[in-house]
Amino acid sequence: MPRGFRGGEKHARAIESLIARDGDCCWYCRGQFVPGKRTRTIDHVIPLAAGGRSRLDNLRLACTRCNHAKGALTGEAYAVSRGLAIRQRLVAKEQRRILGAVLPKTAYHHPRIEWFGEGRWACRSCHVSSLAGRWSPATVPCQPPSRWLPLTAWVRVDT
Numbered sequence: 001m002p003r004g005f006r007g008g009e010k011h012a013r014a015i016e017s018l019i020a021r022d023g024d025c026c027w028y029c030r031g032q033f034v035p036g037k038r039t040r041t042i043d044h045v046i047p048l049a050a051g052g053r054s055r056l057d058n059l060r061l062a063c064t065r066c067n068h069a070k071g072a073l074t075g076e077a078y079a080v081s082r083g084l085a086i087r088q089r090l091v092a093k094e095q096r097r098i099l100g101a102v103l104p105k106t107a108y109h110h111p112r113i114e115w116f117g118e119g120r121w122a123c124r125s126c127h128v129s130s131l132a133g134r135w136s137p138a139t140v141p142c143q144p145p146s147r148w149l150p151l152t153a154w155v156r157v158d159t
Contacts, residue, residue: 014042018061027060028070028084031091041067045075107141 025032033040043062046052049072060075066087070078078084097104112124119133126142 011042014056014059015040015061017056018042018059021056022061025061026063026066026091027075028062028066028078029087029091031063031094033061033063038063043067043070043075047072047074050074103141108138110137110140110142113137 026038027043031038041062041064043060043066044052044054045058045060048054052058062070066078066084069081069083069087073081110121110123110125110128113121114124115121116131119136120129120131121137122129122131123137123142128140128142130137130140
């Protein structure tokens with residue numbers, strides 16, 4: 001007899017029940033499940049290897065990375081692990097980037113930068129400069145916005 005859920009109707013019902021109970025995100029890292037990016041897996045809070053059962057009170061939705069990293073640890077042991085803390089920070093940063101609160105690293109690349117010494121610089125692409133030497137080019141986004149925003153965000157449409 002196979003262990004756990006291997007797919008099929010029972011697996012689909014379990015997923016639906018877990019989504020209704022816990023929401024459609026990873027129980028551990030809180031990342032949203034997106035097709036092609038983050039896949040739903042069923043995790044046993046108390047692993048089968050440690051005597052856990054395949055009942056809904058022992059099951060959680062987890063992304064593939066969290067489920068694999070947790071392995072045979074209990075849910076409590078994985079919840080305090082350093083690996084999960086790192087994963088949660090990465091997922092939170094990803095969520096901020098999706099919401100537009102954080103620009104991608106490519107937004108801070110100044111392709112035609114000239115240095116004048118003593119921290120003074122100017123970018124000939126975006127016409128931004130720090131001649132007083134107060135700002136690092138790594139903290140000032142390069143323009144035009146077409147480098148880091150989708151085309152629809154900056155094109156003016158006359159109606």
